[in-house]
Amino acid sequence: MKFEFSALNLNGIVKGLKAAGILPGLLEHVSEPVRKILQSPYSERWYRGELMTELWLKVGELHGWNKVEDINYDVTMKSLGPVVRPLVRVALALTDASPAAVFSRMGSLASTAIRNVEFGWDSKDKNSGAMWLRYPDPVPPPFVEHCWAGIFRTGSEIVGKPVKVERFEVTREDRQFTFHLSW
Numbered sequence: 001m002k003f004e005f006s007a008l009n010l011n012g013i014v015k016g017l018k019a020a021g022i023l024p025g026l027l028e029h030v031s032e033p034v035r036k037i038l039q040s041p042y043s044e045r046w047y048r049g050e051l052m053t054e055l056w057l058k059v060g061e062l063h064g065w066n067k068v069e070d071i072n073y074d075v076t077m078k079s080l081g082p083v084v085r086p087l088v089r090v091a092l093a094l095t096d097a098s099p100a101a102v103f104s105r106m107g108s109l110a111s112t113a114i115r116n117v118e119f120g121w122d123s124k125d126k127n128s129g130a131m132w133l134r135y136p137d138p139v140p141p142p143f144v145e146h147c148w149a150g151i152f153r154t155g156s157e158i159v160g161k162p163v164k165v166e167r168f169e170v171t172r173e174d175r176q177f178t179f180h181l182s183w
Helices: 007-019 023-027 032-039 049-063 065-093 099-103 106-112 141-159
Strands: 004-006 046-048 118-125 128-134 164-171 176-182
Touching: 004 007, 004 049, 007 023, 007 032, 007 046, 007 049, 007 065, 023 032, 023 049, 032 049, 046 049, 049 065, 049 141, 065 141, 099 106, 099 118, 099 128, 099 141, 106 118, 141 164, 141 176
Parallel strands: none
Antiparallel strands: 004 046, 118 128, 128 176, 164 176
16 A cells, blocks of 8 residues: 555645745646645545655755745644644653653554554664654655654654754665654
8 A cells, every 4th residue: 555645634734835825836836636635635535645745845846845844843733733732642641751652652643644654663762762664665755854854843842852853764765764863
């Protein structure tokens, strides 16, 4: 199965693109299938991951990767945050409130946004570890690196500790990616 993203996620992205003032110009530079889903985010429940990949690659090309991170931060905080935040609070209540508690459960936390992506967590010590993602097919590394950078910014705010990406690693033919994190 290929990776997919939810209408909830897409709707948040559309709001983030509008708030950033780049949606109208972006519509001129994407394929017809991407244009259609941006104009009607709830026309389906789940969308093919290639559409999201195209979208973020185009935003990165036209506006820079910092814009991709900023919009993903905004999307996560406003659209997915209200759904995910209660789950995170439960995870933190069951542990020592370490960010590792969140990262070790990222697969279930991200299930409202994406599916058919595997997640894993390898703890290094009480202040660091590595979160990895495995996509079913190759995806461009900049897409993964910068989309998730915005999500980690959100994670910092939710857990109340600054989370830093120490290193981003690409493995397994652009299918598996590892974020080495510390806090």
